[in-house]
Amino acid sequence: MLEYDSAKRPPPAIDEFFQLIRYRDLIFLMVESILKNRYKRSVLGVFWMLLNPLLQTIVLSVAFGTMFKSSIPSYAVYLLTGLLAWNFITQTTQYAMNSMAYGGGLLKRVYIPRATYIIAAVGNGLVNLVVSVGALLVIIIFLHHEITWAWLFLPVSIVILAIFSLGLALFLSTASVFFTDTVDIYQVLIQALFFLTPIMYPPSILPPELNQLLALNPFVILIEVFRIPIHANHLPDFSLVVNAASLALITLVAGWVLFTSKADQLAYRL
Amino acid sequence: MENTAIQLNDVTVRFRIPHEKIPTLQEYAIRWLKRRSVSFSDFNALNNVSFSIKQGATVGIIGANGAGKSTLLKVISRVIRPTYGRVFLRGRIAPLLELGAGFDYEMTGRENIFLNGAVLGFNRKDIASRLDRIVEFSGISEFIDAPIRTYSSGMVARLGFAVATDVQPDILVIDEILSVGDVEFQKKSAQRILQYSNNGSTILVVSHNPSAIKQLCNDVIWLQHGLIKMRGSVDDIINYYSS
Structure with a gap:
């Protein structure tokens, strides 16, 4: 018979993991409902999601296309891949944080694993990203950009992005429950980071001193690992992949430990 | 110990109540810069509460608001x-306090049965195998494929009740007198609870209303200011409680 003993619990970081496995169907159903709500009732459906990066790409290509023509071949592809990776990370983390800070009421009413919302947010982001990559393929064919076997590396890149986003989302969601203005602070931060990350410009336009500082921006390697196989048509360097993967894993472990250690307080705080 | 369904040993639940509300990092930082510490007080919503309830018993918990x-x-x-x-x-x-937790009002009744069932810890396959029975008990089979934002509040509650009580739980927690849906459905739901009680479910009824408790339980726990004031037979407790 099922037993619950509040005094006999494995460490939170482990307990939460097994609870999530028990409640895995809930996560799938939540992702399904997010996707259905988003697409069912709009005529353009899936295209809404693509419209945003696409319009951004068109506007930015027109504005900066000539400027970077010499330094970046097929600027539109460079831009679009950068935007997809960037949007995935930022939108997923923002979505997770918002659903925790404003929609976490369920956690106060019934028991569900505390990380359910956050995992569902990342799952939702992943589905969107995979659909976007499909659309990207169409656009790339249309632009006559070369497509190579390097594309097969993309699943690895996407997994790295997802692991990093999950870790960051766990960290930010914990913070947002304790301090509601985390949502606003993050909003400002990512706006600044967008310009500090080579998404719409090549890193080569920066002065050498600044270029070294880019090494401190974790988003750079994450975007590169996604962009290189599509834009540069070769596999990313082994060291780049190792760096990005380690960064993602460290972020996930740190976020997970922080979140699960504070998770018991969530129902008090939300 | 062998046939204990619920046991609490010295349970204390402490809420920390800040004297001023400081929910933002900004305010926290300002306060820190001014070297003013954050003042708060602790409030014990439950204070060293211990009791145990045997399997199959029906126990009432009575107490004023805020007890x-x-x-x-x-x-x-x-x-x-x-x-x-x-x-x-x-x-x-099965806590029948939050019927329909996790309901998504844009989605259909059918989809919500799965969603709510998953929130309650059932897996998809299990719910699928019991779907027809749940729909039938809720009595809204005609509307089951309509989004539940089109439902009346009674229909939503009926659906929630049907999902939550479809499988007999070992422990059932009921808030107040259960009033779900119309008279007919209330009868149906009361019958189901009675049946589970007869089949050995432990039932916990919570109320601040003595007559509701009197109807259902013999054994009553009286909570006051986070402490157990008294536990005993329903007549005794209600005598003291009402005076």
């Missing part, structure tokens, strides 16, 4: 963990 009834239920249904002490449950618990 700690809701906190007690939250601790039993695992929503919050006790600050100190131990909560022990044997068996699957």
